[in-house]
Amino acid sequence: MSQLTEDNKENGNETNPESNEAGRRNFLKFGALAAGLTVVGGGLGKVFSSEKEPGEKVKVLNTGDGKVYEADVNHLQECNMPPVSMTEARRGIANKKFVMVIDLAKCDGCKKCTEACQTAHYIPSEREWLKVFKMKESEATAPYFFPKPCFHCDNPPCTKVCPVNATFKRQDGIVLIDNERCIGCRSCMAACPYSTRFFNWSAPSAEEVAAVGNIPYSPERGLPRKMGTVEKCDFCPDMLRQGKMPHCVSGCPMDVIYFGDQNEDAVTNGSGVTVKLSQLLEENNGYRHLEELGTEARVYYLPPKNRKYPVPEMKEDESGEKKDSKPKKMDMGSMQM
Amino acid sequence: MATEKFDLKQEIETLREDCLRPTRTFGRSSQIWVGFLLAVMAWGIFCYIRQLRYGLGVTAMRDYVSWGMYISTFVFFIGISHSGTLVSAILRITKQEWRRPITRSAELLTFVSLCFGGIQPIIDLGHPERILNLVMYGRVQSPLMWDVISIMTYFTGSTVFLFLPMIPDMALCRDRLTVVDTRYKKFKKWLYTKLAIGWKGTKTQWHLLEKTMGTMTIVIIPVAVSVHTVVSYIFAMTLRPGWNSTVFGIYFVAGALYSGSAGVILGMAAFRKIYHFEKYLTPRHFDLIGKVVLALTLVYAYLNMNEYWIPAYKMATAEGHLLSDLFYGNYSKIFWTCQFGTVLIPIVIMSFPKGRKITPLVITCIVIVIGAWVKRYLIVVPTMLHPFLPIQDVTKEWSTYFPNYVEFSVEAASLAGMLLIITMFSKLFPMMAVWEVEEGIEIDYDKEVAVELGKQRIADHAKAAAEAVKVSNGQLKQPA
Amino acid sequence: MKSILKKITLAISITGLFCNISAAQDQPKATGKSEATIGLSYNKKADSKTAVAVVKVKKDGRFVPALNAKVNFYAVHDKEQQLLKSASTDNKGRAVIELQKGLPVDENLASTIVAKIENDKLYENTEEQMHFKEANLTLSLNPADTAHLVTAKLTEMDKDGKEVPVKGAELKFYVQRLFGSMPAGENNTVTTDENGIATFAYSKNIPGDTAGLITVAVKMEDNEQFGSIESKLPAAWGTSLAIIKDPFPRALWGVYAPWPIIITLSTLFGIVWSIYVSIVIKLFKIKKEGGMPNV
Structure with a gap:
């Protein structure tokens, strides 16, 4: 486990920019928590210890109080341990409610978000945690692209039906899966109305095993993949603990996806533009997909109004051919705006 | 005095021997049959081991159709398991005399189909070795957990329900074993003695047995209903179009009774033929149980109408897509074949007394049982192929489903396992509840005796009357 | 309004078209x-x-x-x-x-x-x-509770090593959030006066942490002379976040089941299983009876 070492407690003083009272109070908390401060993952240690220059600061999210601190990268120990303990991975980050906003008006369907996600999570090509759909409600309405991650519902149908508590809802709103407990009954896949969950039908490929390496398993990372268990978009909790946004957010060149903490009423897009969540939703008529199902999704959509790109072309056979043998009317599902 | 044509002792002796005869032989044909079943099972187990080794990817299931033939078969087998409860318990409660030769095979069918129905979800698991997680981390909010609890309860109950009426028969087997030379005598003696739990047929024992039977008969009915209700809940508790239905609980129960009672007829016909029970399982029995199946099929047809006509009238978006696929899309042929061929036409056939004769009834029931299986598939798979969000950019392999050889092999093995247990059971234990049928014969005999006595009395009375008339006539004559 | 939007859309598409044409000239060179x-x-x-x-x-x-x-x-x-x-x-x-x-x-x-x-x-x-x-950006908070004012002072060193105020520099006022700085208001840009000072009034209903703390951030972005400078300061100005006492309540989606489910299930199946037990006891009675000499 990467942990702040003893001497970092002292160095923490230097890294803390503030010197007034409030800042000191902050720091005192920091110091007190340092011993129990589980910082960032083995993944992080691997990435940064070799590449970053000495003295570089990394943002570190304290899981105790949900605050972000900056720590010197050299004081993060690299060891091959899961980012956080199993208990911590199940509890989630305190005082946070993660939320995502997807601006359909900006999405041009380039699937860079999907690519970033696939690469970061070593996802086999036949499944996409974040899938970009081409949607068209009815014949007369205009088609649009619809990126769909896991909605991390507050009333999650998947979590309700799990017989062994392998999938769980954390206090920060994230729904995760513990693949060391999952029995592979796929009840959750049947229960999810958004087709968000995927099953490891076979063992991960040799390339994947080599790429992932022999890292210890954590639900926050979902790696190494385990045959016979269910997986899905996880809002990248390992990144969040580092104070970084999910891969899809930073991977989107159009700044379609916003991510943030609902408790702070703020979301940030891939370019770092931070806006007020309530205002964003109010001004753009934000909605949730299939609100009538009552799943209380944590992902909001902004309708595709005033598009910044031409309307996508919908070919009759494009989805028809792949879906069914017979070309037929587009099966778009119900969708409310 | 009673009658020469109805010799009670002789009658009962014939019955006992008829019932015990199959347990004493294990002929060439039986050996071939068992060998065949074992071969099918071996192949199925091989396929299952492959599935364990290489993952569920060896089946045709993929992410969109994540439940396929295994879960359909699970529902089907659990449905068949309702037979025992229905025929045995309901007919017992209503004191239907004709149930007597049927109960044992019905109860056995329940027991066996529960065994193999219960393992279907385990076969379907990605990590069957983690099954103990259900105990360690079990969540009672999960419908699957309700299934586990409910099926275990039903399994225990139906095992007891099968065992209770076997006790006197076990004693009979134990006592008769010494009479005739058989193979595996030592083993059989040990088995029968153990299972007879010291049955001597004392008054207290009979009293206790009747009491337990009475309790079980009542308890097993709500338990059976609960089982199929919660089996439907693994679907009905989801938001998916086609499953999101309040009628599912009773719909599944009705479907279970419909297929289960048809299953009982098949069992009856098979034992009648193989073990020569023609004397006991008469065309009248088939006619009567045929009427039961008819009534249940009508209920099932009614619920089918509810299940499809109500949403079809509204054609709500997501459900509408599913229904169009069923009514005139990819699944229309199989859907209408099921509705007409296995529900409506059987109703017509069984409505006529000629349709309830043994041969047409058995054929109808075979169709019903297969139809019930296919219908479970039609409940599970098309819904999975019609999620709320469209299926896009997926290869055909991932977006369509038809079970492949692995699933067929494993299910064939399950079926073979069921038949094997039934076969082995019938080679060890009498396939009719001997004492119950005896009781029936005794009642008949009593009736016969009563009739004879009545006749006698009437005759005597008439004689006396005639005498009296004569006397009175004489008396009348005298003054004249 | 609509026509303007149309024009913008058109302009964008034309730009797109143009870029596509010019793309042909952007091929990598022979190297x-x-x-x-x-x-x-x-x-x-x-x-x-x-x-x-x-x-x-x-x-x-x-x-x-x-x-x-x-x-x-x-x-x-x-x-x-x-x-x-x-x-x-x-x-x-x-x-x-x-x-x-x-x-x-x-x-x-x-x-x-x-x-x-x-x-x-x-x-x-x-x-x-x-x-x-080099420039220095120092922040200070309004000590009074009446208004949430942040005062930023921008200075540079002159040749004598004396701090002199920088006039006319554009400073932007932000609230630090988890993944970035959120503008503190609609118009969050203030130009420094002759004393190098810019002041901005923060809103009173900014969500803070459980202690009501927020971090204010002031930035000078891409200044031609000084580059970008950012300075932060914590302030106890935010609305406190209510601490959820039990983030894991008994719920259908929770780890622990709601009581009605537990009570219903255990009652129903408790009754059934106790009947089973009574039957097993009776079976033992039958067995015991069998051990006795025939009556």
């Missing part, structure tokens, strides 16, 4: 290397000074980040270039180096940094330079 452009900036934060080079290449008519480009940073002193450090660009095309104290300065107290791509395997040689001066 197989791409032509990259560097954007260089200086960032000063409370605890760090960095030089950031953003390297982009034109691909299909669009500028996209150049990945894995090795950028060498030089400090210029009396027209002599001295290599500071090298860094490779990340997936956003950014190469960042930390600047140590004591950079050489010219007579105007300005430093010059040159970023170069030299003999890179993937990209053509190119370079970019920038000049910047």
Whole structure:
């Protein structure tokens, strides 16, 4: 486990920019928590210890109080341990409610978000945690692209039906899966109305095993993949603990996806533009997909109004051919705006 | 005095021997049959081991159709398991005399189909070795957990329900074993003695047995209903179009009774033929149980109408897509074949007394049982192929489903396992509840005796009357 | 309004078209290397000074980040270039180096940094330079509760080592959030007055942490003279976040089941199983009875 070492407690003083009272109070908390401060993952240690220059600061999210601190990268120990303990991975980050906003008006369907996600999570090509759909409600309405991650519902149908508590809802709103407990009954896949969950039908490929390496398993990372268990978009909790946004957010060149903490009423897009969540939703008529199902999704959509790109072309056979043998009317599902 | 044509002792002796005869032989044909079943099972187990080794990817299931033939078969087998409860318990409660030769095979069918129905979800698991997680981390909010609890309860109950009426028969087997030379005598003696739990047929024992039977008969009915209700809940508790239905609980129960009672007829016909029970399982029995199946099929047809006509009238978006696929899309042929061929036409056939004769009834029931299986598939798979969000950019392999050889092999093995247990059971234990049928014969005999006595009395009375008339006539004559 | 939007859309599509045509001219040269452009900036934060080079290449008519480009940073002193450090660009095309104290300065107290791509395997040689001066941005909070005012003062050193205010610089006021700085209001830009001071009134209903703390951030962005400067200060101005006593309640989706489910299930199945037990007891009675001599 990467942990702040003893001497970092002292160095923490230097890294803390503030010197007034409030800042000191902050720091005192920091110091007190340092011993129990589980910082960032083995993944992080691997990435940064070799590449970053000495003295570089990394943002570190304290899981105790949900605050972000900056720590010197050299004081993060690299060891091959899961980012956080199993208990911590199940509890989630305190005082946070993660939320995502997807601006359909900006999405041009380039699937860079999907690519970033696939690469970061070593996802086999036949499944996409974040899938970009081409949607068209009815014949007369205009088609649009619809990126769909896991909605991390507050009333999650998947979590309700799990017989062994392998999938769980954390206090920060994230729904995760513990693949060391999952029995592979796929009840959750049947229960999810958004087709968000995927099953490891076979063992991960040799390339994947080599790429992932022999890292210890954590639900926050979902790696190494385990045959016979269910997986899905996880809002990248390992990144969040580092104070970084999910891969899809930073991977989107159009700044379609916003991510943030609902408790702070703020979301940030891939370019770092931070806006007020309530205002964003109010001004753009934000909605949730299939609100009538009552799943209380944590992902909001902004309708595709005033598009910044031409309307996508919908070919009759494009989805028809792949879906069914017979070309037929587009099966778009119900969708409310 | 009673009658020469109805010799009670002789009658009962014939019955006992008829019932015990199959347990004493294990002929060439039986050996071939068992060998065949074992071969099918071996192949199925091989396929299952492959599935364990290489993952569920060896089946045709993929992410969109994540439940396929295994879960359909699970529902089907659990449905068949309702037979025992229905025929045995309901007919017992209503004191239907004709149930007597049927109960044992019905109860056995329940027991066996529960065994193999219960393992279907385990076969379907990605990590069957983690099954103990259900105990360690079990969540009672999960419908699957309700299934586990409910099926275990039903399994225990139906095992007891099968065992209770076997006790006197076990004693009979134990006592008769010494009479005739058989193979595996030592083993059989040990088995029968153990299972007879010291049955001597004392008054207290009979009293206790009747009491337990009475309790079980009542308890097993709500338990059976609960089982199929919660089996439907693994679907009905989801938001998916086609499953999101309040009628599912009773719909599944009705479907279970419909297929289960048809299953009982098949069992009856098979034992009648193989073990020569023609004397006991008469065309009248088939006619009567045929009427039961008819009534249940009508209920099932009614619920089918509810299940499809109500949403079809509204054609709500997501459900509408599913229904169009069923009514005139990819699944229309199989859907209408099921509705007409296995529900409506059987109703017509069984409505006529000629349709309830043994041969047409058995054929109808075979169709019903297969139809019930296919219908479970039609409940599970098309819904999975019609999620709320469209299926896009997926290869055909991932977006369509038809079970492949692995699933067929494993299910064939399950079926073979069921038949094997039934076969082995019938080679060890009498396939009719001997004492119950005896009781029936005794009642008949009593009736016969009563009739004879009545006749006698009437005759005597008439004689006396005639005498009296004569006397009175004489008396009348005298003054004249 | 609609017509304006249409025009904008049209303009965008025309631009797109144009870019597509020009894309043909942007093919990599015979060397197989791409032509990259560097954007260089200086960032000063409370605890760090960095030089950031953003390297982009034109691909299909669009500028996209150049990945894995090795950028060498030089400090210029009396027209002599001295290599500071090298860094490779990340997936956003950014190469960042930390600047140590004591950079050489010219007579105007300005430093010059040159970023170069030299003999890179993937990209053509190119370079970019920038000049910047040191400035200090200090923040202070309004001690009174009446208004949540943040006062920022921007100063620079003159040649005598005296702090002098910087006038006319645009400062932006933000609230620090988890993943970035959120503008503190609609118009969050204030220009410094002759005392180098800019003041901004923060809203009173900014969500803070459980203690009601927020962090205010003030930035000067891409100033021609001073680069970017950012300064932060915590303030107990936020609305306190209610601490959820039990984040894991008994719920259908929770770990622990709601009581009605537990009670219903255990009652129903408790009854059934107790009947089973009573039956097993009766079976034992039958067995016991069988052990007795025949009556």
